[in-house]
Amino acid sequence: MIPMGKVSKRKQELLEVSNTCINCEQPLALDQRFCSNCGGKRMYNRITWRNLFEDFVDRFLNIENAFLKTFFALFKKPEDVIDGYMRGMRKKYLPAFSYFAVALTVAGIYAFIIKHWFMDDMIQAQTSFYSGDAAEIQKSFASKWLTTVMENQSVIYFAIIPVLALLSKVVFWNYKKYNLVEHFVIYLYGYSHIALITTVLGLLFIWNQTASQLYGMITPFITIAYMGYVLKRLFKLDSGNLVLKTGLFFLLSFVLLLLFFVITAVTGYFMAKTGALNDTEFYKLIQKQAEAQKAAKALRDSINGDTLKHTVELIKDSIQ
Numbered sequence: 001m002i003p004m005g006k007v008s009k010r011k012q013e014l015l016e017v018s019n020t021c022i023n024c025e026q027p028l029a030l031d032q033r034f035c036s037n038c039g040g041k042r043m044y045n046r047i048t049w050r051n052l053f054e055d056f057v058d059r060f061l062n063i064e065n066a067f068l069k070t071f072f073a074l075f076k077k078p079e080d081v082i083d084g085y086m087r088g089m090r091k092k093y094l095p096a097f098s099y100f101a102v103a104l105t106v107a108g109i110y111a112f113i114i115k116h117w118f119m120d121d122m123i124q125a126q127t128s129f130y131s132g133d134a135a136e137i138q139k140s141f142a143s144k145w146l147t148t149v150m151e152n153q154s155v156i157y158f159a160i161i162p163v164l165a166l167l168s169k170v171v172f173w174n175y176k177k178y179n180l181v182e183h184f185v186i187y188l189y190g191y192s193h194i195a196l197i198t199t200v201l202g203l204l205f206i207w208n209q210t211a212s213q214l215y216g217m218i219t220p221f222i223t224i225a226y227m228g229y230v231l232k233r234l235f236k237l238d239s240g241n242l243v244l245k246t247g248l249f250f251l252l253s254f255v256l257l258l259l260f261f262v263i264t265a266v267t268g269y270f271m272a273k274t275g276a277l278n279d280t281e282f283y284k285l286i287q288k289q290a291e292a293q294k295a296a297k298a299l300r301d302s303i304n305g306d307t308l309k310h311t312v313e314l315i316k317d318s319i320q
């Protein structure tokens, strides 16, 4: 005979097993341990500390592990990560958007640090060539510009990737290996990876203005070199083709930028004509800037003029 207490205790540990999936409500056979629709695991017992611990390891440590694995593989064999994702690999490496999310988070931390502790340094670095009134105007301009960039970092990241994918699809028009979606995946991983690295390195140089300025200048080259490396491995390019495709990428980017400037200029022209532009803060700032530059030039010219007059008089005096 089983003591009553024990039975009820065992009964308490069992969950009522339903015949549908708890996640997606798909009907399940009695012996099915996983849902064939959503992959959800069926629970028979009440949650235990062990379950909770396993879930913790699965969510945190495995992500960390997958992150590190992905991070190093994107250096050593990026094609394994990128092609793998395209073929459905989701467990070995961090999925593309998760990796992108990590890059965004790091960029967010960077923006936070800059905004709270280094804004003045950044502005100083961008306006060190100006003095007097012009410097003040430039400073307010740089401050607005930097704040806008920092606040919209994620939007900028998100906008850059499809543009790169589109350019890339055109550059590799004669390679049928990847379609547009797959090009998008290439940049989702590649651009996230290099943005992650350049952001973390940027934090190392932030303490020194000169180092940070120099670093800012080489960042685009690091990015281009890395993307070139990724594409070289994905498309198995030889050196000649790599140079050719890089050149084509530059040419297309240049055309795109030119197009962007023309559209901006034309829009600006019509906005100025209708007077809509005069009310924007950007326009007011530009005007102030132009005025300050004019004033600075007038001052310089008058000083030069005075110096010249003075020199001529000195020469006259010395001749007499």
Ligand SMILES: [Zn+2]
Pocket (backbone or CB within 6 Å): 021, 022, 023, 024, 025, 026, 035, 036, 037, 038, 039, 040
């Ligand atoms: Zn399900």
